[in-house]
Amino acid sequence: xxxxxxxxxxxxxxxxxxxxxxxxxxxxxGWTPATSSNFSMxxxxxxxxxITVSGRDKGRLGSDDIMVVDLHDHPVATERRPxxxxxxxxxxxxxxxxxxxxxxxxxxxxxxASRLFGRExxxxxxxxxxxxxxxxxxxxxxxxxxxxxxxxxxxxxxTARIDAWLDTGRxxxxxxxxxxxxxxxxxxxxxxxxxxxxxxxxLGCELDLRRLSS
Amino acid sequence: xxxxxxxxxxxxxxxxxxxxxxxxxxxxxGWTPATSSNFSMxxxxxxxxxITVSGRDKGRLGSDDIMVVDLHDHPVATERRPxxxxxxxxxxxxxxxxxxxxxxxxxxxxxxASRLFGRExxxxxxxxxxxxxxxxxxxxxxxxxxxxxxxxxxxxxxTARIDAWLDTGRxxxxxxxxxxxxxxxxxxxxxxxxxxxxxxxxLGCELDLRRLSS
Amino acid sequence: xxxxxxxxxxxxxxxxxxxxxxxxxxxxxGWTPATSSNFSMxxxxxxxxxITVSGRDKGRLGSDDIMVVDLHDHPVATERRPxxxxxxxxxxxxxxxxxxxxxxxxxxxxxxASRLFGRExxxxxxxxxxxxxxxxxxxxxxxxxxxxxxxxxxxxxxTARIDAWLDTGRxxxxxxxxxxxxxxxxxxxxxxxxxxxxxxxxLGCELDLRRLSS
Amino acid sequence: xxxxxxxxxxxxxxxxxxxxxxxxxxxxxGWTPATSSNFSMxxxxxxxxxITVSGRDKGRLGSDDIMVVDLHDHPVATERRPxxxxxxxxxxxxxxxxxxxxxxxxxxxxxxASRLFGRExxxxxxxxxxxxxxxxxxxxxxxxxxxxxxxxxxxxxxTARIDAWLDTGRxxxxxxxxxxxxxxxxxxxxxxxxxxxxxxxxLGCELDLRRLSS
Numbered sequence: 024x025x026x027x028x029x030x031x032x033x034x035x036x037x038x039x040x041x042x043x044x045x046x047x048x049x050x051x052x053g054w055t056p057a058t059s060s061n062f063s064m065x066x067x068x069x070x071x072x073x074i075t076v077s078g079r080d081k082g083r084l085g086s087d088d089i090m091v092v093d094l095h096d097h098p099v100a101t102e103r104r105p106x107x108x109x110x111x112x113x114x115x116x117x118x119x120x121x122x123x124x125x126x127x128x129x130x131x132x133x134x135x136a137s138r139l140f141g142r143e144x145x146x147x148x149x150x151x152x153x154x155x156x157x158x159x160x161x162x163x164x165x166x167x168x169x170x171x172x173x174x175x176x177x178x179x180x181x182t183a184r185i186d187a188w189l190d191t192g193r194x195x196x197x198x199x200x201x202x203x204x205x206x207x208x209x210x211x212x213x214x215x216x217x218x219x220x221x222x223x224x225x226l227g228c229e230l231d232l233r234r235l236s237s
Numbered sequence: 238x239x240x241x242x243x244x245x246x247x248x249x250x251x252x253x254x255x256x257x258x259x260x261x262x263x264x265x266x267g268w269t270p271a272t273s274s275n276f277s278m279x280x281x282x283x284x285x286x287x288i289t290v291s292g293r294d295k296g297r298l299g300s301d302d303i304m305v306v307d308l309h310d311h312p313v314a315t316e317r318r319p320x321x322x323x324x325x326x327x328x329x330x331x332x333x334x335x336x337x338x339x340x341x342x343x344x345x346x347x348x349x350a351s352r353l354f355g356r357e358x359x360x361x362x363x364x365x366x367x368x369x370x371x372x373x374x375x376x377x378x379x380x381x382x383x384x385x386x387x388x389x390x391x392x393x394x395x396t397a398r399i400d401a402w403l404d405t406g407r408x409x410x411x412x413x414x415x416x417x418x419x420x421x422x423x424x425x426x427x428x429x430x431x432x433x434x435x436x437x438x439x440l441g442c443e444l445d446l447r448r449l450s451s
Numbered sequence: 452x453x454x455x456x457x458x459x460x461x462x463x464x465x466x467x468x469x470x471x472x473x474x475x476x477x478x479x480x481g482w483t484p485a486t487s488s489n490f491s492m493x494x495x496x497x498x499x500x501x502i503t504v505s506g507r508d509k510g511r512l513g514s515d516d517i518m519v520v521d522l523h524d525h526p527v528a529t530e531r532r533p534x535x536x537x538x539x540x541x542x543x544x545x546x547x548x549x550x551x552x553x554x555x556x557x558x559x560x561x562x563x564a565s566r567l568f569g570r571e572x573x574x575x576x577x578x579x580x581x582x583x584x585x586x587x588x589x590x591x592x593x594x595x596x597x598x599x600x601x602x603x604x605x606x607x608x609x610t611a612r613i614d615a616w617l618d619t620g621r622x623x624x625x626x627x628x629x630x631x632x633x634x635x636x637x638x639x640x641x642x643x644x645x646x647x648x649x650x651x652x653x654l655g656c657e658l659d660l661r662r663l664s665s
Numbered sequence: 666x667x668x669x670x671x672x673x674x675x676x677x678x679x680x681x682x683x684x685x686x687x688x689x690x691x692x693x694x695g696w697t698p699a700t701s702s703n704f705s706m707x708x709x710x711x712x713x714x715x716i717t718v719s720g721r722d723k724g725r726l727g728s729d730d731i732m733v734v735d736l737h738d739h740p741v742a743t744e745r746r747p748x749x750x751x752x753x754x755x756x757x758x759x760x761x762x763x764x765x766x767x768x769x770x771x772x773x774x775x776x777x778a779s780r781l782f783g784r785e786x787x788x789x790x791x792x793x794x795x796x797x798x799x800x801x802x803x804x805x806x807x808x809x810x811x812x813x814x815x816x817x818x819x820x821x822x823x824t825a826r827i828d829a830w831l832d833t834g835r836x837x838x839x840x841x842x843x844x845x846x847x848x849x850x851x852x853x854x855x856x857x858x859x860x861x862x863x864x865x866x867x868l869g870c871e872l873d874l875r876r877l878s879s
Binding site for chain 3: 792794795798803804805859860863865866870873874876
Binding site for chain 3: 056176203
């Protein structure tokens with residue numbers, strides 16, 4: 024199976040470097056505790072995705088910690104098996120052709136918010152200027168709903184729920200999984216990172232406000 | 238329109254460097270999430286202001302991320318359009334001739350405090366020694382009021398409210414915008430930074446005390 | 452007593468370096484305030500343990516700050532007396548032959564959680580994806596109990612309580628001591644660190660959730 | 666008045682370096698916001714104290730930011746006037762001959778705790794293992810009282826209150842000033858720093874526990 028890679032190695036290197044840089048900064052923020060979290064980028068030529076191998080320290084990723092899969096989760100030019108969560112990344116790439124980067128983090132704020140709002144099935148964000156950091160939102164007066172899906176170790180169940188939400192036509196730039204963490208994405212690594220930073224901030228503000236208003 | 242700049246390029250470089258240094262430190266504190274926030278300095282020779290171009294990562298500003306406007310928000314020697322928030326900076330420079338630096342940040346503490354105290358229209362600070370870090374305050378026994386203005390995407394509405402507050406003759410070194418963040422300023426970058434650090438600290442103390450006293 | 456060391460000095464150096472690296476990172480997180488906390492590793496050849504000398508700044512450990520004891524707390528090839536807490540480390544090495552690293556930290560989250568849950572005698576963790584970072588846990592649906600033992604300055608009393616818990620056959624990867632801190636361990640330094648990071652995270656989530664749910 | 670200094674310049678340099686190192690680390694923790702806080706060390710030869718000049722950024726102290734006073738607050742070999750808070754430092758050096766370092770910080774935790782416990786006049790710490798980091802405390806079962814004195818801009822009033830407390834013979838390693846911050850000290854810079862770290866930690870734990878127990 025050691026055939027020549029079907030992807031451009033320079034492109035892989037560029038994606039791997041961008042993923043490692045982002046991961047190192049997220050790790051420094053404490054958003055990837057205990058080897059959790061997964062990051063990916065769609066590569067330019069064809070339907071391939073560079074994605075982190077699970078279980079690695081996200082503060083110290085090398086290109087060895089990143090592998091390539093196709094849009095149906097099959098490993099490309101490697102013997103490694105991708106992690107179960109890969110299916111959540113490729114689902115987004117399949118449904119949103121212009122998505123180039125998917126980020127899954129696991130901060131304390133995200134985990135706590137997912138538990139607190141899990142029963143309601145969504146976090147509703149309103150009145151925050153920083154909602155404008157989410158593409159398509161041009162005013163703090165709009166409503167930004169982040170769905171919270173129940174956690175499960177059975178990926179097909181989770182992807183089915185996400186598909187069902189998307190099939191209703193509601194906009195989606197991010198979702199939470201209950202007790203677990205956040206998925207967000209963008210048309211570039213920069214946009215995905217801006218979404219992640221903004222959502223981490225907004226969820227933290229919501230939790231603070233709730234603590235203070237009770 | 239590529240005429241010679243009407244300002245001294247060395248002065249611009251000095252202001253741009255001071256802004257980039259300050260911005261990098263604020264970014265490291267988490268006060269400029271998701272490319273938010275704007276910083277400016279009045280230049281020595283005439284009525285020009287060096288100000289950050291909006292939408293840039295505040296942790297990595299280069300001189301390319303800073304432009305020049307006059308006191309009426311017109312870009313100087315550049316094709317770039319200034320951000321809408323520029324009007325809030327120039328308003329302060331027009332009204333306070335000795336102001337040299339205006340800082341607009343977006344910390345979680347500032348955002349949450351602005352929502353919590355938005356209904357009352359101001360945060361009242363009393364009994365904190367650090368109030369003395371705000372110029373003109375020489376004792377913790379004085380009262381320091383920070384007004385909170387309603388947020389709007391329509392700048393003239395916001396500047397009119399700020400003008401109305403200033404016209405009452407009440408002192409002003411800083412204000413909050415509801416759900417948005419803080420504006421503060423000083424007669425030098427150092428003084429503006431001292432005001433920002435002190436207000437971030439004092440707002441955080443007020444939130445903590447409220448959490449503990451309820 | 453200056454006989455030749457009964458252990459391989461290279462092995463000692465490797466353990467000391469791994470301990471110092473880990474300790475420096477924990478110190479930077481604020482988990483080892485005021486020279487508290489102790490870290491150890493079992494050495495390869497025989498029943499020896501490299502352990503931190505108490506009272507040192509954990510952010511700046513040198514090999515001079517680490518000594519060797521046997522599994523019954525006797526110092527090996529040194530005049531130094533080990534700290535009282537050494538007994539808690541060797542107890543784990545005696546009972547779990549495959550344990551290679553024991554970490555005792557003292558974070559604010561751990562200390563507060565130990566006080567809050569001390570009366571119930573345990574912290575019960577349920578529904579968090581990150582429980583899977585604890586070896587042997589493969590789903591967020593399992594229950595992870597961390598016992599909280601009463602604090603005492605009398606070590607035999609504490610080790611007896613821990614032995615009694617272990618004798619019941621309940622699984623144990625970590626415990627808290629009331630008002631004091633956390634002990635956790637693993638079959639390698641990496642596993643022990645993953646356990647520590649995960650438990651610090653999970654205890655923080657539990658405290659946050661409790662603050663928000665009251 | 667440019668007479669030769671009455672103190673050993675090498676000693677001054679050593680003290681100034683130790684103060685600058687400590688201050689830089691405290692600043693990085695956020696314990697010295699907006700140029701607040703003051704640090705001092707008693708010099709070896711005679712009754713002189715090296716102390717920070719007020720109003721400087723504590724993250725970037727040079728030897729120029731540190732001056733010398735005698736035990737009655739008179740500046741030595743300098744035209745500079747010491748800050749009003751110098752009197753609180755020299756009071757401790759006069760009353761405790763073996764004290765070598767006094768640290769005054771201004772963290773959010775210290776400020777909030779001082780307000781919350783100001784009415785009771787003291788913070789009572791009990792049941793925390795880290796109380797043992799305060800010299801003279803050998804068990805978590807002892808009680809550690811930190812007095813909180815009312816804030817005033819009139820130093821003689823404050824020193825009189827502190828003298829009155831000390832005259833009752835109660836032990837004292839630290840005190841808070843309401844709305845202001847913490848003073849603590851030690852027989853060496855290391856001991857003073859250990860006290861500061863421990864007290865910052867313990868006050869934070871107390872606040873957390875109160876938030877969670879209400």
